[in-house]
Amino acid sequence: MRKEGPFGILVLNQISKAGLERLPAGRYVTGKDIAEPDAILVRSADLHGRDIPPSVTAIARAGAGTNNIPVAAMSARGIPVFTAPGGNANAVKELVLAGMLMAARNLGAAQRFVERLDPAQPQLEQAIEDGKKAFAGFELCNQTLGVIGLGKVGSLVADAAIKLGMNVLGFDPDITVDAAWSLPSQVQRASSVEDVLKNARLVSLHVPLVPATRHLVNASNLRLMRPDAVLLNFSREGVVDDAAVVAALAAHQLGGYVCDFPHAGLLGQERVVALPHLGASTREAEENCAVMVADQLRDFLEHGNIRNAVNFPQVSMGRESPWRVAIANANVPNMLGQISTAMAQAGLNIHNMVNKSRGEMAYTLVDVDSAVGEPVLAQIRAIEGVLSVRYLPAAP
Ligand SMILES: NC(=O)c1ccc[n+]([C@@H]2O[C@H](COP(=O)([O-])OP(=O)(O)OC[C@H]3O[C@@H](n4cnc5c(N)ncnc54)[C@H](O)[C@@H]3O)[C@@H](O)[C@H]2O)c1
Numbered sequence: 001m002r003k004e005g006p007f008g009i010l011v012l013n014q015i016s017k018a019g020l021e022r023l024p025a026g027r028y029v030t031g032k033d034i035a036e037p038d039a040i041l042v043r044s045a046d047l048h049g050r051d052i053p054p055s056v057t058a059i060a061r062a063g064a065g066t067n068n069i070p071v072a073a074m075s076a077r078g079i080p081v082f083t084a085p086g087g088n089a090n091a092v093k094e095l096v097l098a099g100m101l102m103a104a105r106n107l108g109a110a111q112r113f114v115e116r117l118d119p120a121q122p123q124l125e126q127a128i129e130d131g132k133k134a135f136a137g138f139e140l141c142n143q144t145l146g147v148i149g150l151g152k153v154g155s156l157v158a159d160a161a162i163k164l165g166m167n168v169l170g171f172d173p174d175i176t177v178d179a180a181w182s183l184p185s186q187v188q189r190a191s192s193v194e195d196v197l198k199n200a201r202l203v204s205l206h207v208p209l210v211p212a213t214r215h216l217v218n219a220s221n222l223r224l225m226r227p228d229a230v231l232l233n234f235s236r237e238g239v240v241d242d243a244a245v246v247a248a249l250a251a252h253q254l255g256g257y258v259c260d261f262p263h264a265g266l267l268g269q270e271r272v273v274a275l276p277h278l279g280a281s282t283r284e285a286e287e288n289c290a291v292m293v294a295d296q297l298r299d300f301l302e303h304g305n306i307r308n309a310v311n312f313p314q315v316s317m318g319r320e321s322p323w324r325v326a327i328a329n330a331n332v333p334n335m336l337g338q339i340s341t342a343m344a345q346a347g348l349n350i351h352n353m354v355n356k357s358r359g360e361m362a363y364t365l366v367d368v369d370s371a372v373g374e375p376v377l378a379q380i381r382a383i384e385g386v387l388s389v390r391y392l393p394a395a396p
Pocket residue numbers: 064085086088089092148149150151152153154171172173174175176179206207208209212213234235236260277278279280281
């Protein structure tokens with residue numbers, strides 16, 4: 001059926017105003033009490049076990065991961081789950097730069113030393129002069145930074161390090177074409193994680209936490225690092241074996257560890273800087289993510305286009321006709337044949353069409369030359385393997 005009235009967006013978290021403003025009043029109603037929402041917009045709200053109303057056609061998470069969303073269950077209903085990949089990458093990059101500087105110049109320990117000084121002591125200046133010797137550091141310029149994982153964050157870190165005058169050694173066996181294009185040509189290609197660990201003074205990790213990357217840095221490969229090397233983990237807790245790091249620091253096999261995950265075993269450790277998961281905590285990152293997912297949601301609700309859904313292919317088709325049908329279906333043979341036959345039997349002439357698949361999911365956009373009636377939509381919905389059908393006539 002043609003959607004009557006504005007789209008309803010159930011907003012389950014505080015979402016940046018900049019994002020909500022992309023959904024204009026009149027065409028959209030947003031709020032936490034929408035009875036039959038067309039879509040759900042979340043940040044951290046846990047949707048596992050929560051009743052997702054049948055009216056919902058999309059879920060958008062204003063962030064990067066989807067741990068709080070039952071993606072498989074949504075796929076089974078033909079519902080795309082949108083995220084904002086890279087929306088927080090600059091925020092993480094800047095924190096990594098801060099982390100490198102904190103380690104190189106011993107800023108955490110130096111700050112703690114100053115805080116402990118007695119402001120009333122008569123020899124304050126002398127105490128400062130005597131104390132500062134303990135915090136002499138090194139400069140980043142001309143040092144080698146190893147970057148493991150050259151995706152949205154890693155490629156920005158590599159670029160910033162080159163601009164600081166560092167040498168960069170990068171490793172990513174599955175680098176995307178886009179990321180490869182955006183890397184500065186000066187980045188040298190490493191052949192393995194071990195190659196990076198052996199040859200860099202600082203090593204920064206920017207990989208997802210998946211079974212293959214759990215304890216990517218561990219007791220056996222930490223031994224390859226220089227004793228004065230600094231390891232930075234702004235990926236996820238678990239990518240590094242923290243117990244092995246603490247042991248390597250104690251044995252003077254590693255110079256320092258900077259991370260965004262203050263696991264209990266790291267607290268109070270010398271030469272560890274542990275931050276309270278601040279990577280994406282900037283107003284700008286929140287805004288970027290909210291704007292990205294709001295734009296994606298709008299393009300999907302009004303035109304059926306799919307960008308950055310974790311469970312669907314990227315599908316985008318410019319409007320050449322006012323009458324569009326969007327179909328999500330299982331990726332099995334002869335779906336297109338059945339859909340086009342149903343349309344032809346209803347006297348509909350297909351003007352333009354795109355069909356893409358990703359894993360078990362396929363998605364089709366069909367523009368036709370005349371208005372589409374409910375009976376043919378019902379007929380397409382009844383085809384085995386069809387998960388959802390939406391009629392998207394252009395707004396008058
Ligand atoms: N600290 C924070 O607050 C914060 C914020 C955002 C992201 N993150 C973390 O940072 C990670 C990277 O984010 P992103 O946006 O750059 O993700 P991304 O998907 O753009 O990039 C990840 C890259 O890692 C590569 N990779 C995967 N396995 C690898 C391996 N074994 N060795 C080398 N490279 C490997 C992939 O090919 C990909 O290019 C995220 O997965 C997330 O866990 C943390």
